[in-house]
Amino acid sequence: MMLIRLEKLFVNEFGRMVMMHTMWKGAISFGLVNIPIKLFAATENKDIKMRYLHEKCHSPVQYEKICPVCEETVDSKEIVKGYEYEPGKFVVVEKEELDELAGVSDKSIEIIDFIKLEEIDPIFYNRSYFVGPGENGTKSFALLKKAMEDTGKIGLAKFTLRSKEHLAAVRVYKNGLVLETIFYPDEVRNVDHVPGLTDEVSLNEKEVEMAKQLIEQLTAPFEPEKYEDEYREAVLELINSKISGDEVKVAKEKPKTNVVDLMEALQASINESKGKESTDNNKKTKDTSSKNSKSADEPKPKKKKTAAKKKASS
Numbered sequence: 001m002m003l004i005r006l007e008k009l010f011v012n013e014f015g016r017m018v019m020m021h022t023m024w025k026g027a028i029s030f031g032l033v034n035i036p037i038k039l040f041a042a043t044e045n046k047d048i049k050m051r052y053l054h055e056k057c058h059s060p061v062q063y064e065k066i067c068p069v070c071e072e073t074v075d076s077k078e079i080v081k082g083y084e085y086e087p088g089k090f091v092v093v094e095k096e097e098l099d100e101l102a103g104v105s106d107k108s109i110e111i112i113d114f115i116k117l118e119e120i121d122p123i124f125y126n127r128s129y130f131v132g133p134g135e136n137g138t139k140s141f142a143l144l145k146k147a148m149e150d151t152g153k154i155g156l157a158k159f160t161l162r163s164k165e166h167l168a169a170v171r172v173y174k175n176g177l178v179l180e181t182i183f184y185p186d187e188v189r190n191v192d193h194v195p196g197l198t199d200e201v202s203l204n205e206k207e208v209e210m211a212k213q214l215i216e217q218l219t220a221p222f223e224p225e226k227y228e229d230e231y232r233e234a235v236l237e238l239i240n241s242k243i244s245g246d247e248v249k250v251a252k253e254k255p256k257t258n259v260v261d262l263m264e265a266l267q268a269s270i271n272e273s274k275g276k277e278s279t280d281n282n283k284k285t286k287d288t289s290s291k292n293s294k295s296a297d298e299p300k301p302k303k304k305k306t307a308a309k310k311k312a313s314s
Helices: 095-102 138-151 205-218 230-244 262-297 307-313
Strands: 002-004 024-030 033-041 050-052 081-086 089-093 108-116 125-133 153-161 164-173 176-182
Touching: 024 153, 033 138, 108 164, 125 138, 125 164, 138 153, 138 164, 138 176, 205 262
Parallel strands: 024 108
Antiparallel strands: 002 050, 024 033, 033 125, 081 089, 108 153, 125 176, 153 164, 164 176
């Protein structure tokens, strides 16, 4: 059984301003130029956090580090790092040895190349960070941003974060800069290892045309605000229902259509897309007609009598 951490469910729901916390300070360097900067997390995980509870008493379950051989609880000070090179065989690596290999961290994001953004496939992107100017770095920061805007280039850099050397792309984003850590080439798996991929597939020209037609009908500009995490919203609704004591209602699953043939599936999708578009247009027309009819049926306000007419009638 799990318990929701309620204190983080409604962050920023009431329009409160939340200040970004600096997570890294250093400098961007290229050539002999050093620009003081700060890094801020550009994204946040909105997953609903739950805790494991003991079903019997609803107390949070605690975890202890136990040595299975000595059969005793191990304190953090007694734990070292080791690499398992064979099952059950380890080499111990001391913290001092790792620090020596890493060298002295100079807190520098070193731009080693300038490249075009489209040269990086999105599969390489990992995490995003906003870049802001540090103390006395506003002018040099603006200069780098302007130069990259005018040349259409981005900076490919290396820097150390949390004891790991990262490859990163520094690029212009709206009125600032963003740094995106990217995977090293050997961290991206080879797509050729995916089973079942082959170019030797016979495709019917009519099927291809229908698929292209469906793509064209479903093509729309990217508007990220119209997409929502429906599962997360449903979980929040479930939680709020439990808190308020109301009965929880579960939506019925949408019936699945048993379309097996590819051509039938494409045609059904096209028809459904056209039907949805027609319904939306009819709804807009109906709403407009309803508004016009309502304004026509509304009684016009009576004209007020002038002072002269009021006197004559009296």
